Amino acid sequence: MSYRERMQRLELLLGEAVINLEQLKELVFHGLPGDGSARPLVWRLLLNYLPASREEWGPFLAKKRTNYGNFVADLLQPCCAAEEAADAAEEADHPLNPNPDSRWQQFFRDNEVLLQIDKDVRRLLPEIAFFQSATKYPCEQIVSGAMARLHERVGYVSLQAGSIVKRGIGLITKTSTGTSSSSSDGGCRPNNKGGESHWEVVERILFVYAKLNPGQSYVQGMNEIMGPLYYVLATDADEEWARWAEADTFYIFTHLMGEVRDFFIRSLDNSTSGIRRMMEILMRRVGGRDTQVARLLAQQEIHPQYYAFRWITLLLSQEFPLPDVLRIWDSLLADRKRFDFLVDLCCAMIIHVRGELLSGDFATNMKLLQNYPPIDVRDILALASTFSEKGVVAE
Structure with missing residues (x-):
């Protein structure tokens, strides 16, 4: 065709x-x-957010968007006014109340989650200026001053001195003495003059998601999943659709997390849908398609958790420039066996650099896979498609 x-x-x-x-x-x-102008609509459909019947869209979207507005009002406003809420509660409820059901204790727990979200969204896709720019459709409650900005809640929190810690999906975060989240933002500043920056919108979506999913809450790396989704919807050429990018992104993110949530839950690492199982399948496919490369990786003890853990968990969102990520996600979201094609893509990435791997030592090969070289992403997609057409290697 x-x-x-x-x-x-x-x-x-x-x-x-x-x-x-x-x-x-x-x-x-x-x-x-x-030119990609259909992508916002297509992704809404592929992520099972929009009904297939167009006549259902109007009532469906109106209900969903109203519900999201209610989530924002109900979940953020009480937390931003914790002092007032505490005053209205029993006199025994105070900041030092150890009762886990205390509103103050919930406020402090929320702030711990919000601190991590705030740090992560400020450095989201730093290679483009989009997330630091102002949105045309800020939250009216924020602009009017009826609701405090989320980043203001964590501005006073200091990070521990010189610590290097592993969080969430295992990415390493370095913090420094006496630095608040708002001062370690890489130049990412909030828009306080009658508007909001796009990263502030993403912060709100992630915090609402964390509040509505307390069992999972927020895990570092979710911001990288959110980034491409919000970017696509917020840059829709149709302004009526773009106006509702925040609410719609919340729902398609929720749908997508429903499919990849097991990657972010450590207790499910060894389940059939967990990240360890996915990495095992990947290495079996590499072995079935290039025994020489598979043998070398095993001999050099370059285990998939050193590189493929991030590839799979973040759906390759950190390995390629954003335009390439959007192209890759078109295929991932259209994959009938989601996310089987993701494994084929990771396999293709390894085999594509087989020449460099076979001539490299442990340090060189580790660096190569952890910092994948610039390539024409069409080559990887084409190679992965041949794997998909040949069928799955026994696993």
Whole structure:
């Protein structure tokens, strides 16, 4: 099918009264035709947020967006006014109250989560200026002053001196003496003059998600999953859709986390859908397609948790420039066996650099895989597609 035919096919599919999702997946899996302007709508569909029937969109979206607005009002306002809430509670409830059910204790727990979110979103995709720029559609409650900004709650928190700690998915974070979260932001400053920066919107979405999912809460790395989703929806050429990017991003992020949540829960690492199982499958596929490379990695003891842990958990969002990530995610989200193609992509990444690996020592190869070299992402996608077409190696 030619490019023009694929473009026409996409327009026909998206214009149908009831969109055929299976046909849409088949088309998008091989690359979204056009300039990417259809991507916000396509991702909403592929992540099972929008109903297939177009006539249901109006009522459905109105309800979802209203619900999200209620989440923001209910979950953020009481926390931002903890003092008032405490005054209204029993006299026994005070900042030093050890009772875990104390509103103050909940406030402090929320602030611990918010501190990590605040640090992470400030450095989200630093290679582009988008997240530091102002959104055209800030939260009215924030702009009016009816609700305090989330970053103001953690501005006074100091980080521990000179510590290097592993959090969440195992990424290393270095902190320094007496530095508040707002001063270690890499130049990322809040927009306090009648507006909001995009990273502040992302911070709010993640905090609402953490509050609504206390069993999982927020884990470092979720911000990297959120980044491409919010960017695509917030840059929609259709301003009516872009206006609701915050609410819609919350829901498609929730849908996506429902599929990859096991990657972020340590107790499920060894489950059939856990991260260790995914890495085992990856190495079996590498062995089934290039025994020489698999043998070398085993001999040099370059284990997948040193590099593929991040690849898989973050859906390759940190390995390539954003435009390449968006192209990769078109295929990942259209994958009928989600996320089987992700494993094929990781396998293709390893085999693509087999020449460098076979001639390198432990240190060189570790650096190569942990800092994947710039490539034409189409080469990786093409190689991974051949693996997918040949079928899954026994695992």
